Amino acid sequence: MTFKTLFVSLFAASVSAFGFSGTAAGQSSIDLETVASDLSYPWSVAFLPDGGYLVTERDGALKHVSQDGEQSVVEGTPDVFAQGQGGLLDVVLSPDFENDRTVYLTFSQGSPEGAGTSLFKATLAEGDGGLRLENGETIFAANNKSYGGRHFGSRLAFAPDGTLFMTVGERGESERAQDPADHAGSVLHLTAEGEPAPGNPFIGQPGHQPEIWSTGHRNPQSAAIHPDTGKLWTVEHGAKGGDEVNIPEAGKNYGWPVISYGRHYSGGQIGEGTSKPGMEQPIHYWDPSIAPSGMAFVTSDTYPDWQGDLLVGALVGQHLAKLDLDGRDVVGEEKLLTGLGERIRDVRQGPDGFIYVLTDDDPGRLIRLVPQ
Template identity: 70%
Template structure:
């Protein structure tokens, strides 16, 4: 082993020790009281907030719901046809940065084809119709080539960057090796224009044979994405296998290691790849072992929760809690489990324009819940 490789191995071991040390719980936490806004939602996946009040909630079976302040629900027609199997269906929703003037809505979904299902992006305008809304002029503006049969690992979250480009996370569909191939969308973070085209400045924009939409690769199943308001950087959270759930800060052209390196193991108990590190592959900001099955994530701002300002919240599906991560710069220094008494799988977590935190619970009788400080 060369001196350089010894140095890298020691550095990786120290980084791993540091990441394990930071999971000690914070000494103080704010109490919150969950208040149900709406219930009887069918496996809700994502929520967006309308400027005039009310909520748009995606349900995995393909419906988009308008939820009123009093919890009433109506269907918003015009959504794409989804491949509704396993983890597939209607997934994330995001309003355009200029929504108040253009009314544009973006949806991710699992799109079927003879070659299998992949992760796609749909764009439409939300227009008033009677006492509700419908989607008008909808079209699929991007279709991933992460196509496979079966119903797992589609991703997928959306996050608008400060420059107006759109990040989209894409799962590797269980086809592990393709996450290491930038000619495939499997296991990648994409950076797109508002029309679903590759954003100028992407790392593989001019590389023949590689996908110009790709921003970073080597991910497994990233189901959370958020822009850190302190830095403008994208953060993501992704599912590991048996252990090894990760928080990453995806950088242009970087390889995040799956399935060559991981802090987890295969479900069979076998070792994944070469271990926890390899030169040329990035280390996570934070990882969980055992797995919590992370999904939505949000950075907290404003004054509703003074103790939480600047913290990162991550929903846990398997863990059935809300993880509150206290940050110092880009480092996670402590972690607290919240809402364990709910005993609910938490699919999404957002901060609304009113400053309150909202969560979606993942079940056939899912709920939209507001957290009162």
């Protein structure tokens, strides 16, 4: 295992012979331990009961990383449309993984009509050659198909009742996020078998997709369940500014592209402004954009000063955003890992209580944050 010591800093860190020094957020210092390196644009990480990891790479590979950092390819993944932001995306384990060994993957799936965001389910099996996926099948394919490689989403989060939330991007065609017949730009609510979850708000309504939970989203690449309330929280990319933290509720419209706190990349106004009756406000937004991807609530005793906070990875911002929460309200924000100088694609709290981040690069790294 390779170790590199860095210190968390809210402000620009000063270079020393040992790394980057500074203090922030009440944690005096943090060691950044590289668990695995030489990953190719890693997108998501899941934690195996034996202490190992599953890591998706955007080009379509699923890697098994052992506790000592050894890597091997897990065979049996779906064919992916690996272009632009598309590829192999999120990975989560079934809530009953120790018994059913089920793994879920989201990916961009190609077709003659264009590529869309799909959900794949398989069983993780062990063999002489290492881990492999068996009995894999695509259990849901969103109709957000389009050509090009923009805005697939996509994160997964299991609700406490065992149903599954899946975020879907609007493929860079913003008006589609307001069409209830289009999965594009929505949060979906599914059963573990990929069917519409019972009680979804649009079941039985003509012209509405029954899988949709909420609409008016742009490109949500973060999703997590709040540890106390059991509610879904998401974070989505804005355009030039306007990244949003939302708590999506059933049947509600979160505004894109009618309302936004960002602007077009040309500098022009988006839609009708920042608010409109019948459309929801974010609980927090960024302007300028940090390009958020990956999020985790901190519950671990390992970080006593961060407990109850929300961590969000920043791609363009190249930092870890720590949001101080008071219930649903964001009451403060700090930038962590500013000295790292790398795009943060995913952030997770592991079962060992440590926070892990993935860096979006080739080579990229899986890094463990260890307080000192």
